[in-house]
Amino acid sequence: MTGSAWAVASALLVLAALDGAFAGFRSSAGRTGLIRHRRGDVVAAARGCRTVLLLLVPVLGGVLADVLGGAVLGGAVLGGDVLGGAARVAPYLRAGQVMLAVYLPYAAVVLAALAGHALLDWRRRFLATALVLGPGTLIRPVVVLAGAAAGAWAAHDVLVGALALLAAVAVLAVQPVADRCWYGPRRRSRPA
Amino acid sequence: MELVGVDLNATLIAQATRLAGVERLRCRFVTGDAFEPGVAVEDGARTIVISTGLLHHLPAAQLPEFFAAQRRLGVHAFAHWDFDAGPWATLGAWVFHRARTREAVSRHDGVLSARRAHPAAALLRAARLGADGYRIACVDGPRWLPRLTHVVRPITGTRA
Known part of the structure; x- marks a missing residue:
């Protein structure tokens, strides 16, 4: 894999981990009624982060099997890398670059609003929620699926497209999984 | 305190x-009942009554009695925060509750609360009727202009 392929893969993984952390936070937020809940927020974010990485294992496994399998096949049968691993990296790189083009502006706006939320007084904090974080949360599924669909389209490869869409589903599944495992009403009604 | x-x-x-x-x-x-003597208020002259998001749960006809009860207790002051009603507050409440709440009842009630909030004029009228002898203040922003940093505002009263 080339340096740019590693960079794109790492950036997508970091964005997925961040989104997972925020999904875990959203799942836990407002559940306890406590005023001081920073520790609970950190635990929830860590759970979300772990969950998304776990849900992405099949996707990462599929990508590695495809690329490394191609490299092994190319090395063993064709005696080189041209039709093997390097050739299989290209559609992933195209898909990843397009996905980043969709996700990075969204992530930049959300992170800027979160910085504002952390630093501003409560009135302007509400403003950050009402103007950016609220609508951002509402359109998040659309952005996630649009990025994956655009990546799949750009890849011109059925397997790469399928893995991109599977990754989107994994990212969107984090909050329901966190609700079910830790924070949903049925979990909370059980005695501690 | x-x-x-x-x-x-x-x-x-x-x-x-x-x-x-x-x-x-x-x-x-x-x-x-907070306004029942002895429940929470033991010395009215040294008591300040505050609430947030309560007033819109009361019908307009019950507002004068709400303020009158505080006058009868002789509280030093009151301050009750509620939505500055208007289309922007309703839209903001919808976005806020869609983004920050998960339970259907919360999402429904949050928007209804913004819609049924009393305008400042109605609150002032009721407070002057019920809490005679108090200096009353409440100001709404312009209805059609978004005032996103003033989503809630208080009606205040202090003993004259």
Whole structure:
């Protein structure tokens, strides 16, 4: 894999981990009624982060099997890398670059609003929620699926497209999984 | 200074008491009618009554009595925060509750609360009627201009 392929893969993984952390936070937020809940927020974010990485294992496994399998096949049968691993990296790189083009502006706006939320007084904090974080949360599924669909389209490869869409589903599944495992009403009604 | 929280719902009071214990907060909670003498207000002249998001639960016809009860207790002052009603508050409430709440009842009630909030003029009228002898103040922003940093505003009264 080339340096740019590693960079794109790492950036997508970091964005997925961040989104997972925020999904875990959203799942836990407002559940306890406590005023001081920073520790609970950190635990929830860590759970979300772990969950998304776990849900992405099949996707990462599929990508590695495809690329490394191609490299092994190319090395063993064709005696080189041209039709093997390097050739299989290209559609992933195209898909990843397009996905980043969709996700990075969204992530930049959300992170800027979160910085504002952390630093501003409560009135302007509400403003950050009402103007950016609220609508951002509402359109998040659309952005996630649009990025994956655009990546799949750009890849011109059925397997790469399928893995991109599977990754989107994994990212969107984090909050329901966190609700079910830790924070949903049925979990909370059980005695501690 | 002593902080006392009052609600008619014993379950909510029990939960508030438990959470205050967990966080070691210096306050107490009692079940009952806050305006019943002796429930929460022991010395009216040294009491300030505050609430947030309560007024829109009262019909307009009951507002004068709400303020009159505080006058009868002789509280030093009151300040009740509620939505500055208008289309922008309704839209903001919808976005806020869609983004920050998960339960259907919360999403429904949050928007309804913004829609049924009383305008400042109605609150002022009721407060002047019920709490004679208090200096009353409440100001709404322009209805059609978004004032996103003033989503809620208080109606205040201090003994003249």
